[in-house]
Amino acid sequence: MISEDSKHKTKRDPSIYTCLEEIKASWKGNVGGLIQDWVEIAGQQLSSNCTPLNIQNKILTIGASHPQWRQALQYNRLELIDSLKKHGYQIREIRIRQHYPINLVSRESEKEIWEKHPSRTDKNGIINCPNCRVPSPKGEVKLWGKCCFCRRKELRID
Numbered sequence: 001m002i003s004e005d006s007k008h009k010t011k012r013d014p015s016i017y018t019c020l021e022e023i024k025a026s027w028k029g030n031v032g033g034l035i036q037d038w039v040e041i042a043g044q045q046l047s048s049n050c051t052p053l054n055i056q057n058k059i060l061t062i063g064a065s066h067p068q069w070r071q072a073l074q075y076n077r078l079e080l081i082d083s084l085k086k087h088g089y090q091i092r093e094i095r096i097r098q099h100y101p102i103n104l105v106s107r108e109s110e111k112e113i114w115e116k117h118p119s120r121t122d123k124n125g126i127i128n129c130p131n132c133r134v135p136s137p138k139g140e141v142k143l144w145g146k147c148c149f150c151r152r153k154e155l156r157i158d
């Protein structure tokens with residue numbers, strides 16, 4: 001007899017893998033070119049305190065370690081979007097997140113990404129997905145309001 005637990009485990013493993021792959025892909029992103037133009041786009045001060053992290057669906061995520069700079073980013077958002085457009089980056093939205101730069105380019109190791117990954121159950125625990133009722137990593141539900149499966153369905157990634 002197969003227990004509910006082991007059934008669940010075999011069902012979830014591929015999804016955890018895909019989620020991790022997604023995160024990894026998004027971290028590599030296509031910010032390479034942007035990083036080179038970053039000083040020119042954001043200005044000396046802002047650019048040395050805030051790092052472009054990734055671009056996805058025309059949304060640019062910028063990381064800053066200090067709240068003061070996250071606030072500065074927030075205030076200068078529209079200007080920054082304008083400046084980005086002038087440099088050929090079609091960005092429609094800027095998201096700001098806390099980020100402690102390791103290098104200028106966020107080269108987080110896979111281990112670090114996994115440390116923070118919402119699909120981890122050893123750190124975050126398990127909770128029923130409010131959508132499909134399948135026990136899911138708490139981190140996923142906290143982040144997306146649903147499990148990884150439901151999120152993928154919603155985003156129509158598959």
Ligand SMILES: [Zn+2]
Nearest residue numbers: 129132147150
């Ligand atoms: Zn679900």
